[in-house]
Amino acid sequence: MLNKATVIGAGLAGSEAAWQLAQRGIAVDLYEMKPVRMTPAHHSNDFAELCCSNSLRGAEICTAPGLLKEELRRAGSLLIACADATRVEAGGALAVDRVAFAAMVTEKIKSHPNITVHAGEITHIPDEGHVIVATGPLTSDALFDDIKNKIGQHEYLHFYDAAAPIVSFDSVDMESAYFASRYDKGTADYINCPMDREQYDAFWQALCDAEQAPVHGFEDKKVFEGCMPVEVMGRRGHDTLLYGPLKPVGLRDPRTGKDPYAVVQLRRDNAAGSLYNLVGFQTHLKFPEQKRVFSMIPALRNAEFVRYGVMHRNTFMDSPRLLDRHFRLREQPRIRFAGQMTGVEGYIESAASGFEAGLNLARELKGLPLIEFPDTTAIGALGLYVSNEANVKFQPMNINFGIIQPLGYRVKGKREKNTQIALRALEQLDELLDTVKEDVL
Numbered sequence: 001m002l003n004k005a006t007v008i009g010a011g012l013a014g015s016e017a018a019w020q021l022a023q024r025g026i027a028v029d030l031y032e033m034k035p036v037r038m039t040p041a042h043h044s045n046d047f048a049e050l051c052c053s054n055s056l057r058g059a060e061i062c063t064a065p066g067l068l069k070e071e072l073r074r075a076g077s078l079l080i081a082c083a084d085a086t087r088v089e090a091g092g093a094l095a096v097d098r099v100a101f102a103a104m105v106t107e108k109i110k111s112h113p114n115i116t117v118h119a120g121e122i123t124h125i126p127d128e129g130h131v132i133v134a135t136g137p138l139t140s141d142a143l144f145d146d147i148k149n150k151i152g153q154h155e156y157l158h159f160y161d162a163a164a165p166i167v168s169f170d171s172v173d174m175e176s177a178y179f180a181s182r183y184d185k186g187t188a189d190y191i192n193c194p195m196d197r198e199q200y201d202a203f204w205q206a207l208c209d210a211e212q213a214p215v216h217g218f219e220d221k222k223v224f225e226g227c228m229p230v231e232v233m234g235r236r237g238h239d240t241l242l243y244g245p246l247k248p249v250g251l252r253d254p255r256t257g258k259d260p261y262a263v264v265q266l267r268r269d270n271a272a273g274s275l276y277n278l279v280g281f282q283t284h285l286k287f288p289e290q291k292r293v294f295s296m297i298p299a300l301r302n303a304e305f306v307r308y309g310v311m312h313r314n315t316f317m318d319s320p321r322l323l324d325r326h327f328r329l330r331e332q333p334r335i336r337f338a339g340q341m342t343g344v345e346g347y348i349e350s351a352a353s354g355f356e357a358g359l360n361l362a363r364e365l366k367g368l369p370l371i372e373f374p375d376t377t378a379i380g381a382l383g384l385y386v387s388n389e390a391n392v393k394f395q396p397m398n399i400n401f402g403i404i405q406p407l408g409y410r411v412k413g414k415r416e417k418n419t420q421i422a423l424r425a426l427e428q429l430d431e432l433l434d435t436v437k438e439d440v441l
């Protein structure tokens with residue numbers, strides 16, 4: 001009993017949590033309902049599936065996602081190791097070959113001697129023992145109802161999250177597109193699909209008028225600002241997209257020597273370079289409408305859509321009233337939650353919460369004091385954000401420097417300030433990991 005734990009869900013958070021437990025000698029029963037039952041957004045049988053973008057966002061430590069990844073890397077994260085190993089070129093971002101990434105995570109988990117994988121849906125949180133629930137924003141209905149019963153009068157919250165389409169490289173008209181990175185920084189990894197004013201106007205009008213797929217319950221129109229459907233953004237005004245995903249600045253067209261009026265960027269989706277996704281084009285238009293409207297982008301006039309964008313309801317808990325900083329249910333601390341359902345938003349943030357929950361559950365089971373990641377680190381800031389009772393209107397949060405403790409002195413320039421915050425975080429993290437290294441091995 002003592003050295004045993006259950007993890008439910010082998011997504012980003014559950015895979016990381018199971019790994020951290022197993023690496024510390026804890027026997028883990030990992031339950032994943034795929035392939036017996038699939039969520040509406042998951043397609044592959046593998047664990048840690050990235051269901052939309054293949055980007056884990058900024059790689060440099062002067063960006064908050066870059067800092068979070070570097071902290072996880074230093075702390076021994078499985079997911080970051082797999083991401084580094086399956087990286088595809090994407091300018092300043094860490095993007096991965098999604099199939100190779102998920103396959104590698106799955107192989108590592110399945111071959112770990114301390115992890116037993118069980119395929120099938122869990123409908124109830126076990127009545128005994130230590131559990132990490134990491135079933136994600138699309139937790140199956142039966143388990144969802146059981147969680148509701150367990151957390152009592154507290155309400156679940158929700159918003160809608162959309163995915164972007166993927167096209168085959170062979171079908172992109174490269175006569176109408178060019179490789180470049182913004183401001184020619186780094187290598188030219190993105191395919192840029194330019195539009196002139198006339199083409200953009202026609203595209204924008206068609207996008208705004210296009211027919212959306214019916215999404216159950218979407219009447220309240222709660223979308224996450226950071227992952228807003230492209231048509232919702234377009235309807236905010238003619239120029240909105242020109243300051244968002246279609247921003248042309250710094251993407252000089254080599255044929256004209258000028259920045260185009262608008263540019264759609266395509267990012268490599270697999271190592272072979274045979275698939276590309278439309279950056280920032282998460283959408284819930286009907287599939288034929290996606291084909292019709294996105295084919296108005298000249299370079300995509302004959303594009304083959306190997307996957308269309310979809311939108312789903314994302315559910316999360318009112319964590320500030322339910323969880324402590326270690327993702328434990330305050331009223332039943334043997335139960336932890338991790339991942340997107342706790343209100344951390346994004347792949348890496350979900351992995352980070354799984355990392356914290358797994359690592360500290362292992363320590364708890366071994367009778368060791370829990371590691372308190374400070375609010376100067378990105379890992380610590382996330383746990384503190386979701387458990388902060390002062391957060392009255394709780395909303396999911398990507399990692400950002402706004403939730404990390406400020407420096408306490410003035411530094412000129414945002415990049416320099418963020419770099420100093422990151423260096424302080426990494427120094428403190430290294431010290432912390434050093435003090436506990438004997439315990440955790």
Ligand SMILES: Cc1cc2nc3c(=O)[nH]c(=O)nc-3n(C[C@H](O)[C@H](O)[C@H](O)COP(=O)(O)OP(=O)(O)OC[C@H]3O[C@@H](n4cnc5c(N)ncnc54)[C@H](O)[C@@H]3O)c2cc1C
Pocket residue numbers: 008009010011012013014031032033034038039041042048049050051052053054120121122123134135136137138139140143161162163227310311312313314338339340341345346347348350351
């Ligand atoms: C449509 C959509 C698009 C998104 N796009 C992005 C994006 O581009 N970038 C980004 O960073 N984030 C995106 N997200 C958010 C994304 O869900 C999270 O970043 C991440 O996948 C959350 O990790 P998780 O481990 O919490 O959940 P998941 O990765 O969803 O993992 C949960 C796992 O639990 C399993 N499961 C569910 N119920 C049960 C059950 N009852 N029993 C057993 N197993 C169960 C599921 O099959 C799944 O494998 C998107 C989400 C959605 C829904």
